[in-house]
Amino acid sequence: VRGGQRVWFLYSLMMCSAKSKDAAAPAKILKYMLEQNRPYSTIDVFMNLHKEFGKTCVQRTLDQLVAEGKVMEKVYGKQKVYSPDQVNAVVFKACITIHARTHTRML
Numbered sequence: 001v002r003g004g005q006r007v008w009f010l011y012s013l014m015m016c017s018a019k020s021k022d023a024a025a026p027a028k029i030l031k032y033m034l035e036q037n038r039p040y041s042t043i044d045v046f047m048n049l050h051k052e053f054g055k056t057c058v059q060r061t062l063d064q065l066v067a068e069g070k071v072m073e074k075v076y077g078k079q080k081v082y083s084p085d086q087v088n089a090v091v092f093k094a095c096i097t098i099h100a101r102t103h104t105r106m107l
Helices: 003-023 025-036 042-048 055-068 086-106
Strands: 071-076 079-084
Touching (some): 003 025, 025 055, 025 079, 042 079
Antiparallel strands (some): 071 079
């Protein structure tokens, strides 16, 4: 393997892992929003997830979740604030409660 080929191979491996990580972003960001159940801006989500996903990925994911109706968006001037849809948040909390009760009975 020559030097140029090695660099290209390593670059392609990095890009492949970055794309697969970004594929997990919608589920992880939605779970975070439902667990916290409060409004956040894109930067807040980015920082609270400890920069696991890039800012652009977080912004695109939040826009996608808004389009799917899972997250609500409010615009205050130039700032966008996202909060989970309250119907989804209530269902999520109920599922967590049922799951916790079921597992404590089994123990």
